[in-house]
Amino acid sequence: MQRLTEKPIDFAALTESVRSADSGAVVLFLGTVREMTNGRRTMALDYEAFGPMAESKLAEIEAEARRRWPLDRVAIAHRLGRLELGEVSVAVAVSAPHRSEAFEAARYLIDTLKQTVPIWKKENWHDGTSEWVHPGLESNGHDSRPLAGERPVPPALPVPPRPLREATR
C-alpha cells in the first residue's frame, strides 16, 4: 500500500497486511479528524506533504522501530488532501510476536511521525477562517517566535523508553 495517499485509507486491509503466523500481536493506531479543538469547531482539514522527504522519513522511522523492537510487519499510511470530520488521516499497523513490543513500537511510530515527517495540516474552521497548524508557532504567524531557543532544532528520532520485553521475560 502507498504510504501517502489522496484516497481514503483502507485500514482493514492495512491491518490484514501485517498479520502473519509469526506474530501473536497486532496493534492498529488510527488518527481521525476531530471536530472540536480548544473550543473551536473544525469543518475539515487539508493535509499537504513534501512527498519524497516524507516517504524517506517514514522509511527511516520504520527502520528505527525495527532496530529497537523485534517486529514482524509494519504498515503506515497517511492521507493527503481534504478530509472531513471523522475521516482517517493516518494509520499505523504493527505486528510482533508479543503485545508489549507491538504497543510500544506503534506508539513510537505515530509519535515520531508527528514530530519528524514533513506533513502539515490546515484547519478549516467553522467560522470560515483557515490556518496551517505549526506546533510552537502562534496561529496567525505574523508575530510568531519559537517557543524556546533562538533557532529551531531539526527533529531527530526521539529515544523511546527501553523495550519492556527484556524485563518481562
Next chain:
Amino acid sequence: MRLDVRLFARAKDAAGAERVTVELPAGARVADLRAALADQSPNLRPLVPCLLVAVGNDYADDGALLSPQSEIACFPPVSGG
C-alpha cells in the same frame, strides 16, 4: 550560486509562491540562506527563525554547507498525524 528553494504550508502562503530563488556566495551555509530569505521576502521574515531546512531528504542545521546541487526545502514545524 543560485538556489531554488521549495516552500510548504504557511511558508508557501506567506511567500505567495511554492518556490523562491536565492542568490548566495559559494561556501554559503544554511544560516546564510535563512538570512537571505528574511532579506528578500518581508512576508516570510517573521517565519524565518522557525523554519526547518531540508537538504535532499534530510534536515540540515544552520552550519550545513550548501552547494549549487542542493535540493532545498524550507517549512515551519510539521503537523501530520
